[in-house]
Amino acid sequence: MTPTNDVPTSTNAVPTAGTPAGVLRGTVETYWASAVARDWDAFADTLAEDVVYELPQTRERIRGRERYVRFNRDYPADWHARVERIVAEPGQVVSWIQVTVGPEEMDAVSFFTGDAHGRITSVIDFWPEPYEPPAGREHLVERY
Amino acid sequence: MTPTNDVPTSTNAVPTAGTPAGVLRGTVETYWASAVARDWDAFADTLAEDVVYELPQTRERIRGRERYVRFNRDYPADWHARVERIVAEPGQVVSWIQVTVGPEEMDAVSFFTGDAHGRITSVIDFWPEPYEPPAGREHLVERY
Numbered sequence: 001m002t003p004t005n006d007v008p009t010s011t012n013a014v015p016t017a018g019t020p021a022g023v024l025r026g027t028v029e030t031y032w033a034s035a036v037a038r039d040w041d042a043f044a045d046t047l048a049e050d051v052v053y054e055l056p057q058t059r060e061r062i063r064g065r066e067r068y069v070r071f072n073r074d075y076p077a078d079w080h081a082r083v084e085r086i087v088a089e090p091g092q093v094v095s096w097i098q099v100t101v102g103p104e105e106m107d108a109v110s111f112f113t114g115d116a117h118g119r120i121t122s123v124i125d126f127w128p129e130p131y132e133p134p135a136g137r138e139h140l141v142e143r144y
Numbered sequence: 145m146t147p148t149n150d151v152p153t154s155t156n157a158v159p160t161a162g163t164p165a166g167v168l169r170g171t172v173e174t175y176w177a178s179a180v181a182r183d184w185d186a187f188a189d190t191l192a193e194d195v196v197y198e199l200p201q202t203r204e205r206i207r208g209r210e211r212y213v214r215f216n217r218d219y220p221a222d223w224h225a226r227v228e229r230i231v232a233e234p235g236q237v238v239s240w241i242q243v244t245v246g247p248e249e250m251d252a253v254s255f256f257t258g259d260a261h262g263r264i265t266s267v268i269d270f271w272p273e274p275y276e277p278p279a280g281r282e283h284l285v286e287r288y
Contacts, residue, residue: 015233056251058277060285071284085255087236089159094231094238096255107200109253109270111229111240126253128272133202140215141204 015088023118025088028095031112031120035072036081044069048119055125068123077101081108164234167262172230172237175256175264179216180225188213192263199269212267221245225252 015021027046034042044065053062053071062068084096084107093112098105111124133141159165171190178186188209197206197215206212228240228251237256242249255268277285 021233054288055277057272057274059274059288060277060281061288062285067284071281074281076280085236087231087233087238087255089165089231089233092229092231107270109272111231126251126270126272128201128253128270129275130201130203131273133199133204136220137204137215137218140211141206144198144203144205 020090021088024091024093024112024114024120025086027114027118027120028086028088028093028112029083032081032083032095032097038073040069040073043072046120048115048117048121051120051122053123053125055127057127159232165232165237168235168237168256168258168264169230169232171258171262171264172232172239172254172256173227176225176227176239176241182217184213184217187216190264192259192261192265195264195266197267197269199271201271 015025017023017026030042031046034040034046047065047068049065050063051065051068053068054060062071079099079101081097081099084098085094086096087094091114093114095110095112097108097110099108100106107128109126109128111122112120113122115121159169161167161170174186175190178184178190191209191212193209194207195209195212197212198204206215223243223245225241225243228242229238230240231238235258237258239254239256241252241254243252244250251272253270253272255266256264257266259265
């Protein structure tokens with residue numbers, strides 16, 4: 001620890017570019033912005049060569065930048081996305097985005113890890129779907 | 145910024161107790177450990193009085209510590225959980241846990257915010273379920 005480090009210490013601080021947590025946070029922001037813009041060169045630049053993508057819900061895995069860019073480029077739907085939340089620490093970031101496809105809205109939660117250059121080395125994606133709440137807890141909950 | 149702050153700067157550092165990010169991380173670790181142990185006093189201690197719990201998939205919301213503890217205490221299933229990943233920054237934490245109920249395994253992802261005392265002020269829970277992958281991307285993916 002040197003006295004010149006500039007990691008924020010406020011309890012409300014958000015990691016910013018230039019901090020260890022901020023590097024990967026910035027990469028993830030670029031990842032989403034370039035995916036939404038269909039800028040596949042910029043998107044590829046956020047990824048390590050040997051990036052691994054996993055979908056635990058389908059138990060699908062994609063290995064390597066080239067295949068993973070192709071998977072996203074070829075994705076059939078005309079989707080858009082808005083970042084709801086990003087949580088970052090050095091080497092790990094989570095994003096929660098809201099994706100819209102026509103009139104449909106979906107949530108997606110993605111766990112990222114990164115390398116020393118701030119490139120993404122792994123992405124684990126969750127796509128939780130709406131469901132009906134079980135009976136018996138109406139006295140505790142409200143619906144929104 | 146003082147030269148004596150002890151926020152880690154290593155790119156692989158994990159926030160630890162005593163750092164701004166580490167306080168809420170520790171609270172979330174206690175939240176899960178006490179829930180698994182059914183220690184509802186310790187569980188209640190992790191929560192702010194006016195904590196708000198939301199389930200976007202069912203659009204259910206629970207307001208207040210007392211109701212939220214009751215919701216968890218009364219939950220019918222004999223579940224256990226293992227923390228897969230925690231990502232923490234000052235004021236925000238995300239956990240990914242694997243929950244087992246008998247032979248069934250489920251993932252749960254929870255977004256937490258906290259107050260200045262390190263108590264949890266909001267929890268947003270996602271429970272993503274398995275689904276069959278769409279056809280047409282078999283040339284890019286492997287199954288695991």
